[in-house]
Amino acid sequence: MSDHPERPSVPDDVWERFARDSERDIRASAPKEPSARARLVTQRLRRQDEQGVRPGTWRAPTASTGRRARRPIWTVIGVLVAAAVAVVAMRPSLLPGDPFGTRSAADTDTARLPAESGQPTAPPSSTSTDIPTLQHPFAGSPALNWAEGESAIVTPRAEPVGTMTKSQVATALRLTKTLLVDANLNPDTLSGKRPTAALDVLDPQQPSVLSDLKKSLATPSQKYDPLLLISRFDPRQARLVGKTVKVRGRTTFSAGDHGVRVHADYTFVYALSRGDSKEVTRTIVRRVIDTELDDPARYQVTAGRIQLIRYDSYWGNTACGVYDGYLHPQFLSAAPSGTDPTGPTSDPYDRSKDLGKADSKTCETVSRT
Incomplete structure (x- = not known):
């Protein structure tokens, strides 16, 4: 006989609940798609940085909103979440839209x-910053x-x-x-x-x-x-x-x-x-x-x-x-x-x-x- 008692087996319903909770935590901690305004501001700053324009010459946006960044909820399955993030980093197309602002209007809007x-009835609208x-x-x-x-x-x-x-x-x-x-x-x-x-x-x-x-x-x-x-x-x-x-x-x-x-x-x-x-x-x-x-x-x-x-x-x-x-x-x-x-x-x-x-x-x- 072993000196250590056997560990009790985990019931099936407990494993199912653990799996559901783990899946929910993965979704909650996945990267969220930035708002359209956030993408535009990020895009604008990136363009200015590429031009080498000094910060003192940047044109500030007319308005801004403050949002707190939500921290990921790491649990015992943190390794799995890290693996999922690595996959998305290699293939960002798996996420809907363009959450990281990798495409600009200059690249996609070419029609x-x-x-x-005849004479237009109004000036062209502002569609991009x-x-x-x-x-x-x-x-x-x-x-x-x-x-x-x-x-x-x-x-x-x-x-x-x-x-x-x-x-x-x-x-x-x-x-x-x-x-x-x-x-x-x-x-x-x-x-x-x-x-x-x-x-x-x-x-x-x-x-x-x-x-x-x-x-x-x-x-x-x-x-x-x-x-x-x-x-x-x-x-x-x-x-x-x-x-x-x-x-x-x-x-x-x-x-x-x-x-x-x-x-x-x-x-x-x-x-x-x-x-x-x-x-x-x-x-x-x-x-x-x-x-x-x-x-x-x-x-x-x-x-x-x-x-x-x-x-x-x-x-x-x-x-x-x-x-x-x-x-x-x-x-x-x-x-x-x-x-x-x-x-x-x-x-x-x-x-x-x-x-x-x-x-x-x-x-x-x-x-x-």
């Missing part, structure tokens, strides 16, 4: 918006899903209008697109070089327009400002991130006073960086131009050239009171340049409002970039 068929980076320069911007570059400027099918033939209307549309592309999308133009193709489509017989533009490029000033028609950045201060420029807008045509008039309304979004900094900012430019191709059989004009009837502009995120012929985007990590804005706060992405007559003396505060 292109349909072409703009992602911070732009060198890898994702349009993160957090309504322009993320806009079309890109020259292909975003879609001209309508040419049709005869008034005394102008279908071929003449097609020419007017083609020349207007050339003007927009070379003045706002050509990498050489954006880096400060002369927009030769844009100048070449303009009628030299139109009084003052072409000569004033050439003067503004040679000796820019408040009176002669090339930015009224042309987008340019000083390469010593800012450079494009990648080759992508986001574009949204529309082109229409109608009978003009002397031929066919083309109306173009487009917003261009430029992502920029400076020097060796990882910080990315954006400048938004909206152009509204009316051109006209006159009938050379009836009027004294240059065949195959267009005349500028109207050209209004809006710039979002550029230094105020600087008239050196360049857009000057503002960076959080750099001291602000220019003068303080004196105009009202505006949303540079809002295309629901008509663009009034350009006034280079008015500089507004932008609500977002």
Whole structure:
């Protein structure tokens, strides 16, 4: 006979209760999915850390909530819980959603918006607080899903209008697109070089327009400002991130006073960086131009050239009171340049409002970039 008495066997109902309690404790101690706001804040801070922006330049969230972290309940089955956590760490897809914020809107939200068929009725909503980076320069911007570059400027099918033939209307549309592309999308133009193709489509017989533009490029000033028609950045201060420029807008045509008039309304979004900094900012430019191709059989004009009837502009995120012929985007990590804005706060992405007559003396505060 053994010197030690046998241990009593455990009844089946006790083992079943132990198993149920253990399963409940595992579920209670499993990682909880963070709230959507918590994920956004974590994502924003991670983006800023990647950019190397100093904490002093961080933009604090407008509101915050305090929540206590719930500690896991470790029991005698702690080893099993640790094993489960290790499995989830290796395969986070086992958990629903994206609890650890490993995916960003910049990675997943890439569906292109349909072409703009008419004037919007409201500004685009704010759907993300992602911070732009060198890898994702349009993160957090309504322009993320806009079309890109020259292909975003879609001209309508040419049709005869008034005394102008279908071929003449097609020419007017083609020349207007050339003007927009070379003045706002050509990498050489954006880096400060002369927009030769844009100048070449303009009628030299139109009084003052072409000569004033050439003067503004040679000796820019408040009176002669090339930015009224042309987008340019000083390469010593800012450079494009990648080759992508986001574009949204529309082109229409109608009978003009002397031929066919083309109306173009487009917003261009430029992502920029400076020097060796990882910080990315954006400048938004909206152009509204009316051109006209006159009938050379009836009027004294240059065949195959267009005349500028109207050209209004809006710039979002550029230094105020600087008239050196360049857009000057503002960076959080750099001291602000220019003068303080004196105009009202505006949303540079809002295309629901008509663009009034350009006034280079008015500089507004932008609500977002």
